[in-house]
Amino acid sequence: MYIAAVGTYLPDSVSVTEAVRQGRLDAAEAERSGLLGAAVAGDTPAPEMGVRAVRTALGRWGGDISELGLLLYVEGYRCGPDGWLPQSYVMREAVGGDLLAVGVRQGCNGVFGALELAAAHLRGGGSEAALIVAADNMGSPLVDRWRASPGYLLADGAAALVLTRSAGFARLLSVNSKAVPELEALHRGIQPLDPSGSARPVPLELGARQREFLGGDDAPKDWMLRVMKAQGELMAKTLEEAGIAAEDMTRVVTAHANQELVDAWLSSLGRTLEQSAWSFGRRVGHLMAGDQLASFEHLLMAGEIGPGDRVLLVGSGPGLGIAAAVVELTALPPWVPGPRAQSDTVTPAADGWR
Structure with a gap:
């Protein structure tokens, strides 16, 4: 593919x-x-x-x-x-x-x-x-x-x-996902499932929902260890299918999260912030499902990646689900401007950042 x-x-x-x-x-x-x-x-x-x-x-x-x-x-x-x-x-x-x-x-x-x-x-x-x-x-x-x-x-x-x-x-070398279903309510909290309750306008307060779930009796006490175990299994499977090791990755692209969360992903793979796309994501914010594609395009257009480079895309979401994919660049498409750039250049806009 x-x-x-x-x-x-x-x-x-x-x-x-x-x-x-x-x-x-x-x-x-x-x-x-x-x-x-x-x-x-x-x-x-x-x-x-x-x-x-x-x-x-x-x-x-x-x-x-x-x-x-x-x-x-x-x-x-x-x-x-x-x-x-x-x-x-x-x-x-x-x-x-x-x-x-x-x-x-x-x-x-x-x-x-x-x-x-x-x-x-x-x-x-x-x-x-x-x-x-x-x-x-x-x-x-x-x-x-x-x-x-x-x-x-x-x-x-x-x-x-x-x-x-x-x-x-670029070749899609592998893509996998893994679920930790016992943590399904981490993003739901105690929100009702019945149609009448779901029809009410309810603010999106994911932090409050997480506290509701983790403070209840249904939350496994070792919930974070379960996530880490699933993440390790997912990474091992994805890299094995791609036929490469973690150290072969040129860049690791995560969701556009704060430094603590991005560091956690990167350190588990032996990578640093400089080997990610965080300098771009921290300016753009969390695009929900679009983070990894937007960061991948940015790295490509800025000349930060090129032919022969392997990029690991990782993410997590409700469910609880985690996912990963490995992409290998085989050529520079004609719409990429010029040779590789040397920096992550982002131009400030009048009201913030572009």
């Missing part, structure tokens, strides 16, 4: 300095986190950002749209009217044709699940190419992007990828 193109749409970021000034974020917490900002799209809907990312990816791919047989739309938060499907909107606005369009609701791990599904579809001969897009706008009045999820600043944006069977600039 090959990655033929990637594309993103990222609005301007609001800096943590501005968030602190407005009283949205505690100054000491902002300093400890190491995070610098979060992309904020205002009233631009998530599916529209998805359309823009898809148009970029398809333009870079340059393939025949008729070769696409699958569109997977990944969302972490509701993005439109109930009873309506964002993948159909993206298909109408950016793709056209007649293909299988499916939504993937796997939270922050959605792109990994979509990669597994797309690879299986292509391997089975369903089509020559598949399209994955992840898009979210966390601007709902029910979401406090600065405080809703401990360790993260919830951001807006979209990322897309074209996966093919025969041609591309």
Whole structure:
């Protein structure tokens, strides 16, 4: 399986300095986190950002749209009217044709699940190419992007990828996921499951939900050890399937979390912040499922990775699920500007960071 193109749409970021000034974020917490900002799209809907990312990816791919047989739309938060499907909107606005369009609701791990599904579809001969897009706008009045999820600043944006069977600039060497289902309620807390209760407007307060679950009788006392064990097993399987060792990784791309969480992932793999994409992610914020694709595109466009490099993508999400994928670059696509750059250059925008 090959990655033929990637594309993103990222609005301007609001800096943590501005968030602190407005009283949205505690100054000491902002300093400890190491995070610098979060992309904020205002009233631009998530599916529209998805359309823009898809148009970029398809333009870079340059393939025949008729070769696409699958569109997977990944969302972490509701993005439109109930009873309506964002993948159909993206298909109408950016793709056209007649293909299988499916939504993937796997939270922050959605792109990994979509990669597994797309690879299986292509391997089975369903089509020559598949399209994955992840898009979210966390601007709902029910979401406090600065405080809703401990360790993260919830951001807006979209990322897309074209996966093919025969041609591309990078090979998908392996992709796997693993679940720790006894921790399912870590992101639910005591929220009701009945339709009447679920219909009530409830703020997204993931930190409070975690405290509810961990403070109850159903939470395993060794829950963190279980996560670490599952993570170790997942890494071993993913690297074995890719035929490489952890030290062979040029970069490790994690979710756009604070320094403590990113360090935990990296140290378990013998890697440092300089061997990640954190200098980019800390400015953009947590794009829900789009983090890894956005960081991968950034590393590529900034010249931080090139032919022969192996990149490990890792993530976690509700469920509790963890996931990983290994990508090997085989060529520089024509849309990458110039030779490798030497630094992670990010230009400040007027209201924060780009």
